[in-house]
Amino acid sequence: MEKTVNQKAWFLVLxxxxxxxxxxxxxxxxxxxxxVQDTFGQNQFFWAGLEWFEEMLRSDRMWDALGRQLMFxxxxxxxxxxxxxxxALNMPKSGFWASFCLVLMxxxxxxxxxxxxxxxxxxxxxxxxxLGYTLDALGVNYNYTQDTIAAWITIIVMDxxxxxxxxxLLAYAGLKSIxxxxxxxxxxxQASRWKVFRYIELPKMMGVLMIAILLRFMDSFMxxxxxxxVTGGGPGNATTxxxxxxxxxxxxxxxxxxxxxxxxxxxxxxxxxxxVFYTVMVNLDKxxx
Amino acid sequence: MDWMAWTWPTAIFFMVIAALLxxxxxxxxxxxxxxxxxxxxxxxxxxxxxxxxxxxxxxxNLAWLGIIGAHQxxxxxxxxxxxxxxxxxx
Numbered sequence: 216m217e218k219t220v221n222q223k224a225w226f227l228v229l230x231x232x233x234x235x236x237x238x239x240x241x242x243x244x245x246x247x248x249x250x251v252q253d254t255f256g257q258n259q260f261f262w263a264g265l266e267w268f269e270e271m272l273r274s275d276r277m278w279d280a281l282g283r284q285l286m287f288x289x290x291x292x293x294x295x296x297x298x299x300x301x302x303a304l305n306m307p308k309s310g311f312w313a314s315f316c317l318v319l320m321x322x323x324x325x326x327x328x329x330x331x332x333x334x335x336x337x338x339x340x341x342x343x344x345x346l347g348y349t350l351d352a353l354g355v356n357y358n359y360t361q362d363t364i365a366a367w368i369t370i371i372v373m374d375x376x377x378x379x380x381x382x383x384l385l386a387y388a389g390l391k392s393i394x395x396x397x398x399x400x401x402x403x404x405q406a407s408r409w410k411v412f413r414y415i416e417l418p419k420m421m422g423v424l425m426i427a428i429l430l431r432f433m434d435s436f437m438x439x440x441x442x443x444x445v446t447g448g449g450p451g452n453a454t455t456x457x458x459x460x461x462x463x464x465x466x467x468x469x470x471x472x473x474x475x476x477x478x479x480x481x482x483x484x485x486x487x488x489x490x491v492f493y494t495v496m497v498n499l500d501k502x503x504x
Numbered sequence: 505m506d507w508m509a510w511t512w513p514t515a516i517f518f519m520v521i522a523a524l525l526x527x528x529x530x531x532x533x534x535x536x537x538x539x540x541x542x543x544x545x546x547x548x549x550x551x552x553x554x555x556x557x558x559x560x561x562x563x564x565n566l567a568w569l570g571i572i573g574a575h576q577x578x579x580x581x582x583x584x585x586x587x588x589x590x591x592x593x594x
Contacts, residue, residue: 222533241508244518248509260509265569265576272570483562490559494546501547 243482250475267476277477279452280460281484287456288435291374295431296424298375299382303390304416306383317387320380332444335373339445359446363453370442370454377441378431385427389420422499429492436485457481521558528554542594553594557587 250267252260271277302320307313323331339359341347350357359366393415401411439458442448448455448463455463461481465474528551539547548556561583568579 244514245508247517248511248514251511251514252509254509258506258509260511262511268566268569269573272566480566483559483566487559487563490555498546 246475246478249471250479251472253472256469263472267472268480271473271476271480276460277480280455280457283453283455284436284457287371287374287438288432290371291378291435292428292431294371294375295379295382296428299379299427300386300420300424302379302383303386304412306387308391317384320383323377323380326377328440329444331373331377332441335369335376335441336445339369361450363450366446366450366454370445373441373445374435374438378434382427382431385423386420389423390416393419422496425492425496425499429489429496432492433485433489436488524554524558544594548594550591553590556594557583557590560586560590 249260251263251265253263253266254260306316306320326334338344339347339357341351341358347357347359356362357365359369397415397419398411401415406414437458438456439462442454442456443459443462446454448459452460458481461474461477464470464477531550537550539549539552541547564583564586565576565579568582569576572579
């Protein structure tokens with residue numbers, strides 16, 4: 216029997232389309248319009264062509280921010296993914312302590328970004344913060360407002376503190392879905408702990424780990440609030456990540472044209488990476504992982 | 505429409521994109537197709553290939569602007585070659 220094709224259900228998607236048009240498509244179109252013009256306010260615009268794109272492509276400022284951004288995302292992924300897996304592997308599998316751990320793990324995820332930023336901003340201060348004061352008392356030269364390395368360590372540790380739980384929870388869900396039969400078979404074969412991880416747990420977690428990597432990458436690539444609250448992009452421009460730089464340009468300096476060109480290129484990079492991740496995930500899905 | 509700061513070039517740009525989307529929607533309805541696997545070893549439909557073409561074209565244009573920096577319309581020729589390649593082999 217042939218299935219009847221009824222495309223009328225698409226009309227049910229219409230409200231979402233209208234909403235997305237207002238919240239995303241129209242603003243994005245406006246950004247495109249801004250990117251080829253110059254303005255001095257008063258809603259008056261002058262044609263500038265591709266000037267802003269050219270200026271942005273040749274400015275060290277954007278490339279430096281992109282470099283810092285990639286470094287930040289790379290470092291936090293390199294820490295959070297293995298750490299999250301490690302935590303998930305060591306979490307109790309059932310009973311009271313399993314639930315206890317789950318609740319404990321999800322706590323950092325519930326805290327709003329700016330609050331996380333404020334917590335760490337105070338925590339790291341040498342005069343009143345527990346971390347800063349302790350390190351200072353131990354003779355460690357730590358001052359995130361003046362020292363680049365200290366600032367970087369602070370924002371990275373903060374991100375790890377905030378988001379490793381997410382990776383751990385996802386990995387934990389992946390681990391829980393592995394049937395006992397796999398472990399029993401491994402036991403019969405006298406497989407080592409490493410081999411159980413390498414050939415059973417890791418392949419079975421692949422799907423959720425891809426989601427974790429995608430989520431963490433996108434989130435960290437667009438991060439704004441937390442580092443902004445802690446370091447404000449400083450010292451100098453040392454922690455000025457892409458979105459911090461973009462906001463400085465658009466709202467601080469009111470350079471709408473260059474900022475629009477900048478944000479479109481930023482958007483294109485994100486679109487490209489999302490597409491790659493999405494494609495990889497869909498293909499993993501087809502292979503049944 | 506004033507607040508959106510429209511210009512003719514950007515309007516034409518969006519009209520071309522919209523026309524492409526509409527054309528491909530009509531094509532998808534009139535001539536349904538099965539996805540195929542190309543050189544990227546991923547399954548693609550016509551719509552996927554259009555997306556790859558448009559996204560790639562954006563990067564080609566930016567690369568042209570950044571590296572060559574003159575005669576921008578010629579970048580569109582590269583884009584067309586790229587589009588043909590994507591639709592043929594991806």
